Amino acid sequence: MVHINLVCMTINLFFLVFYSIIIERSIHMSYSIWEYLQDSYYKIYLLAKDKKYMNTVVSIKQPKLIQKNKM
Numbered sequence: 001m002v003h004i005n006l007v008c009m010t011i012n013l014f015f016l017v018f019y020s021i022i023i024e025r026s027i028h029m030s031y032s033i034w035e036y037l038q039d040s041y042y043k044i045y046l047l048a049k050d051k052k053y054m055n056t057v058v059s060i061k062q063p064k065l066i067q068k069n070k071m
Helices: 002-050 063-070
Strands: none
């Protein structure tokens, strides 16, 4: 009886870890997509504002630094 309980617990633990990893990955992916969209819109805003492409090319990784430099 104890052996069956241990097997069931390990199976449950495996599924718990597996699903938590999947959920965490999906949340991270959606956050990355949202961040990418925000940065793309900020790039378009800068292009429309300055109308000089070379001055407004912005790296996708640093939107916060750019906003601080502009203000």
